[in-house]
Amino acid sequence: MSSSTATVCTIIAAKNASGTIGRSIRSALRESQVAEVVVVDDGSTDDTVQTARAADDGSGRLQVLSLDRNRGPAFARNHAIAHSSAPLIAILDADDFFLKGRFGRLLDRQDWDFVADNIVFIDSRSDGLELDVPEFEATPRFLDLRGFVEGNISKRGASRGEIGFLKPVMRRAFLDAHKLRYREDLRLGEDYDLYARALLKGARYKVVHGCGYGAIVRPDSLSGKHRTLDLKRLYEADRAILASPDLPGDARSLFSQHERHVRGRYELRRFLDVKAEIGLLSAGLRALARPAALPAIVGGIAADKLDALTARHGAAAEKAAGPRYLLEGRPVSRL
Structure with missing residues (x-):
């Protein structure tokens, strides 16, 4: 070209x-x-x-x-x-x-x-x-x-x-x-x-x-402001792919893994929405009625707290380091 x-x-x-x-x-x-x-x-x-x-x-x-x-x-x-x-x-x-x-x-x-x-x-x-x-x-x-x-x-x-x-x-x-x-x-x-x-x-x-x-x-970017519904629709998109009878077995395993990951994020966000609406105790009781969602909720809360403890130091280090690249690159050598 x-x-x-x-x-x-x-x-x-x-x-x-x-x-x-x-x-x-x-x-x-x-x-x-x-x-x-x-x-x-x-x-x-x-x-x-x-x-x-x-x-x-x-x-x-x-x-x-x-x-x-x-x-x-x-x-x-x-x-x-x-x-x-x-x-x-x-x-x-x-x-x-x-x-x-x-x-x-x-x-x-x-x-x-x-x-x-x-x-x-x-x-x-x-x-x-x-x-x-x-x-x-x-x-x-x-x-x-x-x-x-x-x-x-x-x-x-x-x-x-x-x-x-x-x-x-x-x-x-x-x-x-x-x-x-x-x-x-x-x-x-x-x-x-x-x-x-x-x-x-x-x-x-x-x-x-x-x-x-x-x-x-x-x-404050739009990409950082996702609704709970957005997460639900994303794991439903995985399910739409998984519904294909012609999907190969190895691909089915991959999309199942991604669907579980996104659904876990959805369950955590849904719990936090309910907590904000009716309080921690009531939200916890509702969560107990859905035991399949509990690992995602408990694990997500614990991880978020850990992130909060390290976020301040991480943000300062990232700012000091300057621009960051998505992919690791090897600079072209200049002789």
Whole structure:
């Protein structure tokens, strides 16, 4: 693929993102491989639409669409896919940005259906600083279904470390051939669900360790505000996959493991909701009536308390360490 060929559609689903959407759009428009930038305003109540339009560079590549009410990122992304045509699709969150030259480095081969690169996480308190991102060796590898699903099971102490945070470029032809789109009832894990179903269809998911995506970490980000219902719908998405009679046995084991993990998080969140509503004693009595949920509740509470004890020191160390990378990378040596 020639790096001068504009083949990428960048999709940005945005809600109340007027403070960051301009930078996101500009980071996409400066890439020569980007043929389209489709912003879908998902029922914002601020100036997201006006700010997005103000970021237009006059090249005719920017399209800003508006939804009359909030429908969630999955619906917004599907809406953008339906209103675009470039052969490659790149998702960009409304408060994130592409590092300069991302696609020139990423799209140099044809041996993939999905291809993702490294992510640098930047604390919102320092997101205005100039980034000094090292050049990492590509060390390409392919994710299989096991590596992907197991990589989406959260581990205590590994903040935002799941493979599901990768932002792959996707071939539209593969999505269309297998009738794959985001599940619009999901507001949590919609990326995980789409990529998992693609891998079941035989997608070649390539990962390189060079860094091309900048993610801003904010304590008030929408991705950190999940409802109890969102967790329920996510484990129900696993159950929908598990309901397929053609699902191979090894895949069934993997999705069962992920379903149990998410359902455990749901049970803990549900207990905390009930506790807030009717008090600890009454919530505890209700929990005792559902013994299957008790391990998740007790284990989750204990782990949360442990996290609270170490969070202050961990946050200070992370801030002092500067930018953090999703994937371990080996810097390119300069002789």
